[in-house]
Amino acid sequence: MIREVTFRKTTYNEFPYKFEAGAPNIAGAIALGAAIEHVSAVGLDAIAAPEHALLAYASAQAARIAGLRMIGTAADKASILSLTLAAIHPHDVRPILDQHGVAVRAGHHCAMPVMERVGVPATVRASFALYNTREEVDALHCLLPRARHRRYSADV
Incomplete structure (x- = not known):
C-alpha cells in the first residue's frame, strides 16, 4: 500500500497495489463457505x-x-x-x-x-x-x- 514513509512525506504505491493493505479476511472466507453450505442444505x-x-x-x-x-x-x-x-x-x-x-x-x-x-x-x-x-x-x-x-x- 505504501511505497515509502518518512517524517517528511508519505509516498503511496501504484494502483492496484495501494489498495492491498492488511491480511486477507481468511476467517470471513471460511464463514462465507459455511453459510453457503447451510443455505444450500436448508434450501x-x-x-x-x-x-x-x-x-x-x-x-x-x-x-x-x-x-x-x-x-x-x-x-x-x-x-x-x-x-x-x-x-x-x-x-x-x-x-x-x-x-x-x-x-x-x-x-x-x-x-x-x-x-x-x-x-x-x-x-x-x-x-x-x-x-x-x-x-x-x-x-x-x-x-x-x-x-x-x-x-x-x-x-x-
Whole structure:
C-alpha cells in the first residue's frame, strides 16, 4: 500500500497495489463457505417461505398502529419492515426498542435518494430471518406505540 514513509512525506504505491493493505479476511472466507453450505442444505424456498409469512404478519400488525407509516410495501419483497412513527424521529425510536431487547436499525440505510423520494429523513428497519418468531414481532409492535411517549436524544 505504501511505497515509502518518512517524517517528511508519505509516498503511496501504484494502483492496484495501494489498495492491498492488511491480511486477507481468511476467517470471513471460511464463514462465507459455511453459510453457503447451510443455505444450500436448508434450501432457499425453505428459508424464504417462513420469512415472507413473518413479514406478512408483521405488516398486518404494523397497519394497526396509529401514526405508523410503512415504507416499501411491495407484495414480493425481502423480509424487511421499514417504518416511521408520526412526530418521533427514528433515531429516538431505536434506543427505546433496544432497551427492551428489540434490535432494529435506524437511519437512512445508505439510501438517501429513496428517503428523499418518500419524504422522510430516516426509517426504523426491522429485518426478519428464518430464526425470528411471531413473539418477537409482537414485542416490536407492543413497544412501538410506547415510543411516542418517551423521547431520547439522537446521540443515544
